[in-house]
Amino acid sequence: LKDMFKACQDMGMSHIAVTDHGNLHGAYDFFQLATGAGITPIIGIEAYVAPESRRHKRRVQWGQPHQKKDDVSGSGGYTHKTIWAYNKTGLHNLFRLSSDAYTEGFFVKWPRMDKETIAQWSEGLIASTGCPSGEVQTRLRLGQEEEALKAAAGYLEIFGRDRYFLELMDHGLDIERRVRDGLLEIGRKLGIRPIVTNDSHYTHAHEADAHDALLCVQTGKNLSDPDRFRFDGTGYYLKSPQEMYAIDSSDAWQEGCANTLLVAEQVDTTGWFEARDLMPRFDVPEGYTEVTWFQEEVRKGMARRWPGGVPEDRQRQAEYEMGVIIQMGFPGYF
Known part of the structure; x- marks a missing residue:
């Protein structure tokens, strides 16, 4: 983390977000080190969201058998949603959501929220459609445009226009681009603005090989194993603002990069992790x-x-x- 915050300083970045998969275990250390480095931390989560109720402990598929690769992630276990806290109330609500996901929504190995709990504890939170495994994108890949529009409209009602965004990312993967036009069309119909994110798993580009080796250690595989788990695509490092703008010259992408400030400017860390x-x-x-x-x-x-x-x-x-x-x-x- 210290290297990452040093890189933020060198690139003139005032804010940076953490959104770990399904947990907030790193939030406190991230907050302490970020504030110590003069960087404003944005605490969030890449949430696992149950395709139905979090209490429904069975796999759910929305598409046809031949669409399995494009269907609900985890073979029907969850979709993704990115959620950030922008004030003290939001941080506490993130904790509530995460705790409930473990106690009420845990399935196989995923602590899952659902729309009920997200709506219940949405105050102080900002959200997006998430990565390509989000509900809206999954529905679009399955050709279910009406369901995708309904899902986006539902979250827009929960969060409001200033706190709900279309998430765009580009690591050179087909899955990231296949439904982008459909996603942007939903944005036009509902008035939802785009926001650009980057999936960053290490600080510098040259650390990609080390990260690949670490994945092998984590999964008990060898680098020579052609079937091992690996990250397809490139660019999973902390990119500068200039690098992010340069990825895509389209109006939507350029607007999405600029709109990251709409999230950053709402963040007020007053009272976060205050000693009691x-x-x-x-x-x-x-x-x-x-x-x-x-x-x-x-x-x-x-x-x-x-x-x-x-x-x-x-x-x-x-x-x-x-x-x-x-x-x-x-x-x-x-």
């Missing part, structure tokens, strides 16, 4: 604080244990341990 003292408060006698009463009680206890006088080494150890407890803010607990 959740230790119990202990009633103490008048004239004492929790610290001084704690110290008094320890001294009384030691006097009872050693009525003839506390040994010097025991006194020294007690002072040390009291210091640690006080430093940690725990005297009320003890």
Whole structure:
């Protein structure tokens, strides 16, 4: 992460987002390191969304058997949706969505949200149609234009025009371009603006081979295995704004690059991960604080244990341990 934030500084980038698959485990470290580097963090998630209810624990296919490769991801387990928090309320709602996905929507190995929970906890959140595995794009690949339009309209109603975008990305993959015209047509019909993203898994372009080797370690495969899991396409690194604009000269792509600022400018990190003292408060006698009463009680206890006088080494150890407890803010607990 430190290398990535240094690269952000070098490229003059003021904001950067994290959207890990199905979890928020890296959010705190990302936030701390980003703010320490003077970069505004945008905390998000690439959510797994159940094709029906999150409580429906069976695979669902929307298309015909011959369309299997274009159907719901995970052989019918989930679609994707990109969601970002833009304020404290949104961050807390992301946590709620993620927790519910694990407790209510977990299926096979995917913690899944659904439209019900997304609508319930949408305040403070910005969303997009997601990557090519999103619901709208999946419906378009299956030739289900009306269902795709209905899905986009449903999320537009949940988030509103300023908080819902058509997501465009380009890593040289056919699946990213096949339904782009249909996606943009839905945008024109519903007034949804495009936004460009890049799937970044490492910081620099030269780290692609190292990332490929890491995938082999993760999946227990060899680089020489032709059937191993790998990333098709290119460009999965942190690109500069200039590189992103240069990918495609179309009006939609250029507008989508500019529209990333519409997300960034809404982000207010005030109160994110603010420290809160959740230790119990202990009633103490008048004239004492929790610290001084704690110290008094320890001294009384030691006097009872050693009525003839506390040994010097025991006194020294007690002072040390009291210091640690006080430093940690725990005297009320003890």
